[in-house]
Amino acid sequence: MAIAVPALVAPGQGERVDWRLAAPLGLVYLGLFAGPLLLLIGISFFEDSELAKPGLASWRRFWGDAFYRGVVVDTLRLGLLTVAATTLLAYPLGLVFCASGPRVQKALIFIILLPLLTSVVIRTFAWIVILAREGVINNTLIALGLTSTPLKLLQTELGLVMALTQIELPLMLLPLLTVMRQIDPNLIDASRALGASRWRTFFRVLLPLSIPGWIAGATLVFASACTAFISQSVIGGASLVYLPALIWQQSMVVYHWPFAAVAAVTLLVSVLAGISLFGALERAARTR
Amino acid sequence: MRMPPQPLTLDGLTHGYGAGLAVDNVTLEVRGGELVALLGPSGCGKTTLLRIIGGFVTQISGSVIIGDRRVDSYPPNQREVGVVFQNYALFPHMTVAENIAYGLAARGVSKALQRERVAEMLATVQMTAFAERKPRQLSGGQQQRVALARALAVRPRILLLDEPFAALDKNLRLDLQIEIKRLQRQFGLTAILVTHDQDEAMSIADKIAVMNKGRIEQLGSPIDIYDDPSTLFVNSFIGSSNLLAGTIERLEAGTFGVRLDNGAFWPVASNRSFARGDAVFASVRPEQLTLATAEAPGRFPVNHALSLPIGGMLLHDVRETNGAKLKVAEPRVPGTSLSMGGAAWCGLAANARPSLFPRP
Numbered sequence: 001m002a003i004a005v006p007a008l009v010a011p012g013q014g015e016r017v018d019w020r021l022a023a024p025l026g027l028v029y030l031g032l033f034a035g036p037l038l039l040l041i042g043i044s045f046f047e048d049s050e051l052a053k054p055g056l057a058s059w060r061r062f063w064g065d066a067f068y069r070g071v072v073v074d075t076l077r078l079g080l081l082t083v084a085a086t087t088l089l090a091y092p093l094g095l096v097f098c099a100s101g102p103r104v105q106k107a108l109i110f111i112i113l114l115p116l117l118t119s120v121v122i123r124t125f126a127w128i129v130i131l132a133r134e135g136v137i138n139n140t141l142i143a144l145g146l147t148s149t150p151l152k153l154l155q156t157e158l159g160l161v162m163a164l165t166q167i168e169l170p171l172m173l174l175p176l177l178t179v180m181r182q183i184d185p186n187l188i189d190a191s192r193a194l195g196a197s198r199w200r201t202f203f204r205v206l207l208p209l210s211i212p213g214w215i216a217g218a219t220l221v222f223a224s225a226c227t228a229f230i231s232q233s234v235i236g237g238a239s240l241v242y243l244p245a246l247i248w249q250q251s252m253v254v255y256h257w258p259f260a261a262v263a264a265v266t267l268l269v270s271v272l273a274g275i276s277l278f279g280a281l282e283r284a285a286r287t288r
Numbered sequence: 289m290r291m292p293p294q295p296l297t298l299d300g301l302t303h304g305y306g307a308g309l310a311v312d313n314v315t316l317e318v319r320g321g322e323l324v325a326l327l328g329p330s331g332c333g334k335t336t337l338l339r340i341i342g343g344f345v346t347q348i349s350g351s352v353i354i355g356d357r358r359v360d361s362y363p364p365n366q367r368e369v370g371v372v373f374q375n376y377a378l379f380p381h382m383t384v385a386e387n388i389a390y391g392l393a394a395r396g397v398s399k400a401l402q403r404e405r406v407a408e409m410l411a412t413v414q415m416t417a418f419a420e421r422k423p424r425q426l427s428g429g430q431q432q433r434v435a436l437a438r439a440l441a442v443r444p445r446i447l448l449l450d451e452p453f454a455a456l457d458k459n460l461r462l463d464l465q466i467e468i469k470r471l472q473r474q475f476g477l478t479a480i481l482v483t484h485d486q487d488e489a490m491s492i493a494d495k496i497a498v499m500n501k502g503r504i505e506q507l508g509s510p511i512d513i514y515d516d517p518s519t520l521f522v523n524s525f526i527g528s529s530n531l532l533a534g535t536i537e538r539l540e541a542g543t544f545g546v547r548l549d550n551g552a553f554w555p556v557a558s559n560r561s562f563a564r565g566d567a568v569f570a571s572v573r574p575e576q577l578t579l580a581t582a583e584a585p586g587r588f589p590v591n592h593a594l595s596l597p598i599g600g601m602l603l604h605d606v607r608e609t610n611g612a613k614l615k616v617a618e619p620r621v622p623g624t625s626l627s628m629g630g631a632a633w634c635g636l637a638a639n640a641r642p643s644l645f646p647r648p
Contacts, residue, residue: 186377189344192364193371194391195442204390208381286381 044261051257058258062266068246075226075243076270078160082225083218085165086172090217093173094180094210095202105181112173120167124231127163128154131235155237163235164225171224172217179213180206208285215282219275226271243267293320293476294355294445296341301350303336310336311347312502318495323472323479325489328499329525334482337499338448341480343367354445365394370439370477374451376431378423384434385410385419391442409437412471429460436468440475447472447479453488465492486526490514498522520569520645529571530614533647536566544644546570550588550608554636558644567647574617576640579604580633587635590614606634 047057062068097108115123130136131153138150153159183206191201229244236242243263250260296318303311311333318324326334339345341352343364351360359367378387385406392402410416413433423431432452439447449468453461469492472479483489489496490510497507498521506518517523524531537553538545544562546554548570556570580587590606597603597620604616616634636642 184375184377186373186375187379189342189364190371190373190377190379190438191390191394192344193342193367193369193448194394194438195365195368196390196394197365200394205379 040261040264043257044265046258049254049256049258058256058262062259062262068263071241071243071246072266072270074157074240075267076274078157078164078232078242079222079226079271079274081157081161082164082168083172083221085161086169086221087214087218089165089169090172090176094176095206097177098180098183098185109177112170112177115166116170120228120230123167124163124234127159127166127231127235131159131163154235155239157236157240160232160235160240164228164231167228167231168221168224171220172214175216175220176210176213179216180210183209211282211285215278218278222274222278223271226274227267243270291355291443291445291476293322294478295320295353296446296478296480297353298337298341299351299353301337301340301347301352303333303340303345303347309333309502311340313350314502314504315350316497316504316507318478318480320478321473321476322494323469323481323492325481325483325493325496326499327483327486327489327496327525329484332499333502334484334499335450338450338480338482341446342369342371342448368442368445370442370444370447372432372435372439372447372449372452374454376423376428376435378431378434378438380423383420383422384415384426387423387434388438388441391438395442405441409441412440412474413437413467428456429464432456432464433467436471440471440477443475444477447475447477449479449481451482451484453483453485461488462491468492490526498525500525515641517571517643520571523571523643523645527573528615529573530577531569531571534568534570536562536564536568539564544568546644548588550610552586552588552635554586554642556642556644560644560646562644562646569645569647570642571645572636572640572642574603574615575601576637576642577614577616577634578618578637579606579616580635583633584635587633590632590634592630592632606632 043051044058045054045056047053047055093108097105100108128135132138133150133152133154135153137153138147141147142150153162187205187209188201191205192198196204226242227244229248232240232242233245236245243266247260247263247267250256250263254260296316298314298316301311301314302309314333314337316324326337328334336345340347341354343359343362347360351358353359354367354369379390382390388406388409389402392405397405406419407416410419413436415430415433415437418426418430418434423434426434435452452468453464456464465488468479471477481489481493493510495507496510496513497504498513499505500521506513506522508516513522513526517526520531523529532548532550534546534548534554536544537547539562540555542559543555543557546556546568548554554570562568579590579592583589588608590608592604592606594605595602596605598617600620601617602620604618606614606616608614614634
């Protein structure tokens, strides 16, 4: 099974691109994505739920309230924590993957892809069983005598990061493994022969060369974790509020569309900011 | 502070991947400062042997002794071995100077000394102007020089060369062969060269170990191996040769009278022992055969099919009467035109020394 990351290849010089080929999809995007997006931005500049009074009041109310600012920070932190956790799990597996033969590699790819065959809703509910007071983790910890009272994992950031890490891990692994697999194994031998330890070889050779794969994985995981409405709501519950749930509540419960639009645009911009941060990291690593 | 040349001893090395042994009980002694070529077809175990010496592969049994140290339990980073890979394996994210400094930094050499050593190595391989380039901005030959400089910068005990010229074109190859030989002499390095190219092995190795099926078939100087191959495999792998079937007809001291199947009778000197009536192959190099227009003792009839001018030589493709193909190489007389086709007589050139092998 081959995995591939779409590569943005610039057309060769002198090669003419017939842009009409992009017209069908372009028109669909224009009508169903760009249009509504502009509409959304427009709605955010109304002050009342009846969309009668244009103004900046919705923006001021959102950004003037420490609670809503906190929701933005919590959402981005959730994304970053999930990226960190998936990174820590993905690299060791990547090393195993690179050192394995083709048959083991195929088996590993299958195991990595397996969770994707199950719906996110099902996987999220499975995590409730694992994280609950009487769940797998707590029962195991109590049986081992490591704790006498069950830990509170549901409706905590820790439990949510654990669940999201499992759910988003394939998105980190697939691009990372694709890039790591392309690293010439002779480079590792060369590093070792030159006197470098395994750790030095990892940090000086494998890590820098795998950064493009990590950037791609981190971008996917970050965007996906920040916007994981179902997992955030089901595992985070009512006590943890993130931007997607806020948008839903404002638009479907409170019916204050301008305020929901502000939250939506904020979510979009902050996720894009996070993604461009990873891009900047890559450029910094490349020019170093 | 330069180390004296370090000898290398391989003692009964054996290694196998799955069925069959990739390296089968190989014992080899390399004197300090010697360049030994491991020569053989692909799959003969030469690369596995190199990887065992470098510590990248662990042998099933036997040991590797570099200088006075038995290094079997040493990981690659403690063996003090310089390796030049076929694809050079330069670190693509580092500049030329950073590549050369890599091994020094790993050994905790001070920045000042690193800079000094990098400058010295760049000068040694004439790459000073390219210090700040990335490997992808260099040609194959330039990458090769950097790879050499990187391997030599850490002053290894021995140098391992894994098909280092395979990816280079022919003219460049010769230049770099001379360059490697020069550096190996200059640094007093013991070196192992893995190659499947017999010309390469002949031109730069002090000794050649011809490998086949995980074993060393013959170890000797390039001239010994070419002139006196010990087995039929070595004979056919080194240079080109013609095999003529025959039978031992007469025995004299050190010389065998061989009646070839084509009728000719050749007296052949050999230090192998044969009995009267033994079936043998007489192997002759193309340059040890000659074509003539008249019949004479020791000549047999052939049909001259084709002649190719190869530099100063003419390579004749001739057929025996039974259809077997032979190659005959003669110095080309300048100015003469090729006489193509027709019947001729083929015999041994003056001073020719055919080899005799038992014929199964």
